[in-house]
Amino acid sequence: MHSQAAELDQLSSVATSAPPLAQPLLQVDRVGLQYRTPHSVVQATHEVSFDVHPADCFVLLGPSGCGKSSLLKSVAGFLPPAAGEIRLDGKIIRQPGPDRIVVFQEFDQLPPWKTVLHNVMFPLLASRTLKRREAEQRAHHYLDKVGLTRFADAYPHTLSGGMKARVAIARALAMQPKMLLMDEPFAALDALTRRKMQEELLILWEEVRFTLLFVTHSIEEALVVGNRILLLSPHPGRVRAEINSHQYDLQSLGGAGFQATAQRIHRLLFDEGKEGASEAPAPINFSDVRFSY
């Protein structure tokens, strides 16, 4: 008998077997998020807690509407919690700040009249983080990291979607934030480019070791990109399970362990409350699992 409780036990035992870590960088503590409209209150999440440690690639995974983006917005400082609190380095987050930079999927928001170099320099200058000369040096440094040195003088409309994604990542990293927040950053890209960007993100992370909070609804992407994954239940989002996934990367795709973990996650997300479900789950299309509730 393959019960949901057994699945959770199995997955959470993986999560708890890791050695104890230093003080978390980010602490999300029993956070409830709400939207007030003129006619109603929408509860987006309920008592969600998780910790993110320095150099984690921490993924929020769950069905559409479970509050992933809302959690990210709240960590960014745009949506104050209605309950609980969020702390960065022990200090309560009350507003946006240059220590948390968000990368969205709309890379076309790169100002088209600025070259790639000036796009990367812009936040450094606008926030008065650096003077022009230092900003230029730092921008070149991160453009090199994402392999765009040759395109420093190009304009965004001449770049492919993947290249625009790399500019957006270089621009965010150049600010040297404590955390990089990514909301479905590769969702608008075609499957091959998306895979390539996941690979590049992992290579970049190996080199720079930034701390990442990443939102996706693709199980495959979560396993590849994340070293820890928080599974959220459908609306309003509650924590379903937290798992370690550092053992997986793009080379693991299709492997038995990867597939088994993906199927366990799938059961946890889809078969909630279904008696005796999931003994023989339906095959999953790993390329892009989308949830719909």
Ligand SMILES: Nc1ncnc2c1ncn2[C@@H]1O[C@H](COP(=O)(O)OP(=O)(O)OP(=O)(O)O)[C@@H](O)[C@H]1O
């Ligand atoms: N500005 C808003 N006003 C009212 N309700 C909102 C607003 N933004 C989000 N919501 C609601 O809050 C809940 C969580 O939304 P959120 O966008 O955080 O979910 P999500 O998991 O990121 O979904 P998706 O994967 O589809 O982007 C949903 O029920 C959504 O309708």
